Amino acid sequence: MSLRVENLSYIYQAGTAMESYALRDISFETREGEFIGLIGHTGSGKSTLIQHLNGLIKPTEGHIFYNDRDIYSEGMSLKELRQKVGLVFQYPEYQLFETDVITDVKFGPKNMGLSDSEAEEAAKRALELSGIGEEFYKRSPFELSGGQKRRVAIAGVLAMDPEVLILDEPAAGLDPLGKNEILSTIERLHHERKNTIIMVSHSMEDVAEYADRIMVLDSGRLVYFDEPKVVFRHYEELEKMGLSAPQITYLMGDLKKRGLDVDDSIGTVEAAKAEILMLWKGKQKYNKE
Amino acid sequence: MKIIDAVHVFFDYMRRDENDKIEEISPALSDMNLEIEKGSFVCVLGHNGSGKSTFAKMVNGLLLPKKGKVYVEEMDTADDSLLLKIRETAGMVFQNPDNQIIGNIVEEDVAFGPENIGVPTDEIRQRVDASLKAVNMTKYRKKSPGRLSGGQKQRVAIAGVMAMKPECIILDEPTAMLDPIGRKDVIRTVRELNKKEGITIVLITHYMEEAVDADRIIVMDEGHVVMDGKPEDIFKRVEELKALRLDVPQVTELAYELRKAGLPLPECVLRREELCDILTKLLKPVESFKRPADGHNF
Known part of the structure; x- marks a missing residue:
């Protein structure tokens, strides 16, 4: 499975005096089963870009390839593409509409043409993956907590068994534990099903923790696409783009400036703890000697 | 002196079926007690469903207690005749800036509130100038709000509240939809309003970092206050916070x-x-x- 984007541009109101680029000359290719974090300031084009990837928006210029086939070439079905490339919008719980949880999640697979029992199986698998227990199947989705609703909404996309899962700010507005539950659900999917994940986020801490590579958009241009530690090393440039590095990366940078021999590209509490403990143990050993 | 005083407040949301029969009652506030000092910067933390937003809506009379009382500068929010005065005293800013902006031009949007309550034109002008200056958005005054970033829009929303000359601003997750710099700008703005203009700030948030500079942190659970103290006293209780679905x-x-x-x-x-x-x-x-x-x- 691969997604490849070549020289993609999207222009609002093309051909008029108001013409403006939402996306400009973007090219990239995803790797099999990788977890990509997509960051950028509000209005940088993140949502516009992900809507291109499953054919909801047609590029003004450039091409999108799914498994090396142009998604707009003859014989490609956009309906099928949208099953393979699942898109979870921001605040997806607003899109729940059925009377109970299981029926809501079955909607997608039934729409794909699966029989009722097949759809039910798919829905159950998706709900289990999303951490929603059987006791919720017959409950109204509107009785659930914010985090639960969101997991049901994500299950609705998972039930169609996508190869690529794109999520637009899946943790926005959730409390810290709700956020961790959603993000670890996504990570579990990534590990168990080897799905390629593209996650849009405003939290540098979250992408530092989960992403294999980070894609940075600034005013419609793709400026970085690299491992977190490489991207966050550019924290000064990121700040100019309305972004930042994780708090921990700044701390490690401060420590390095003060003359401590630490890795200043660390982005998670866990890695920082290990790094500092190592220095501490080294110093204690030295003191003894 | 206290500006907000909630006394034994109870509230629940009711769900009714097609025949208007009550199907389910879910309690949102149960015996909530809280006094907030004038001029202080208070941060309210709590998981989704802990009652934070319900409490926020109580403060300016968008919701009324089923039992108990909420006073704003000693005005009872249940007294209809005081409602306008209460809403001028305590302004609100919500999560999504796009739902709060109505003007076609930034300064028109900020002027909407004072215009609505019949403030004379000259004074409106002064208030708009002062409010935009306070949130550092003066140079965008002639711009269309649609062209602003999330953080800028949220600052315009705050200016709109400022133009009503409130004593107190309640912000319900104002940074949830913003990028890191937008978040920083909004929090800096709020802190300055508190320090320079002496406005009481009640900030509801899920970002623990934003609570660090508050004078006082309130933690809510099951519809009432379960922790109350200075940031250093609250954030040392790491395990307890995690048990409440929160973090540090x-x-x-x-x-x-x-x-x-x-x-x-x-x-x-x-x-x-x-x-x-x-x-x-x-x-x-x-x-x-x-x-x-x-x-x-x-």
């Missing part, structure tokens, strides 16, 4: 973990600069100490 800032968490592993650190560290100072002192190499050659595993 990354720096605080790292310090806590290092302390558990045996480093001599204070009980609670809130700021990066502070942790940096302490760690530098602890770990600064003595003479020619170098990291062990085999120790680099990153």
Whole structure:
């Protein structure tokens, strides 16, 4: 499975005096089963870009390839593409509409043409993956907590068994534990099903923790696409783009400036703890000697 | 002097079926008691469904207690005749800036509130100028709000509340939809309004970092206050906070973990600069100490 984007541009109101680029000359290719974090300031084009990837928006210029086939070439079905490339919008719980949880999640697979029992199986698998227990199947989705609703909404996309899962700010507005539950659900999917994940986020801490590579958009241009530690090393440039590095990366940078021999590209509490403990143990050993 | 006083407040949401029969009652506030001092900066934390937003809506009379009383500057929110005055005293800013902006031009949007209550034109002008200046958006006054970033829009929304000359602003997750810089700008703006203009701030948030500079943190659970104290007293209770679905800032968490592993650190560290100072002192190499050659595993 691969997604490849070549020289993609999207222009609002093309051909008029108001013409403006939402996306400009973007090219990239995803790797099999990788977890990509997509960051950028509000209005940088993140949502516009992900809507291109499953054919909801047609590029003004450039091409999108799914498994090396142009998604707009003859014989490609956009309906099928949208099953393979699942898109979870921001605040997806607003899109729940059925009377109970299981029926809501079955909607997608039934729409794909699966029989009722097949759809039910798919829905159950998706709900289990999303951490929603059987006791919720017959409950109204509107009785659930914010985090639960969101997991049901994500299950609705998972039930169609996508190869690529794109999520637009899946943790926005959730409390810290709700956020961790959603993000670890996504990570579990990534590990168990080897799905390629593209996650849009405003939290540098979250992408530092989960992403294999980070894609940075600034005013419609793709400026970085690299491992977190490489991207966050550019924290000064990121700040100019309305972004930042994780708090921990700044701390490690401060420590390095003060003359401590630490890795200043660390982005998670866990890695920082290990790094500092190592220095501490080294110093204690030295003191003894 | 207290500006907000909630006394034994109860509230529940009712769900009715097609025949208007009550199907389910879910309690949102149960025996909530809280006094907020005038001029203070209070941060309210709590998981989704803990009652934070319900409480916020009580303060300016968008919701009324089923039992108990809420007073704003000693005005009872249940007294209809005082409602306008209460809403001028306590303004609200919500999560999504796009739902709060109505004007076609920034300054028109900010003027909407005072216009609506019949403030004379000259004074409206003064208020709009002062409000835009307070949120540092003066240079965007002639712009269309649609062209602004999320953080800028949220600052325009705050200016709109400022133009009503409130004593108190309640912000319900104002940064949830913003990028990091937008978040910083909004929090800086709110802090300045508190320091320079003496406006009481009640900030509801899920970002623990934003609570670090508050005078006081309130933690809510099951519809009432379960913790109340200074940031350093609240954030040292790491395990309790996690049990309440909350968290601590990354720096605080790292310090806590290092302390558990045996480093001599204070009980609670809130700021990066502070942790940096302490760690530098602890770990600064003595003479020619170098990291062990085999120790680099990153």
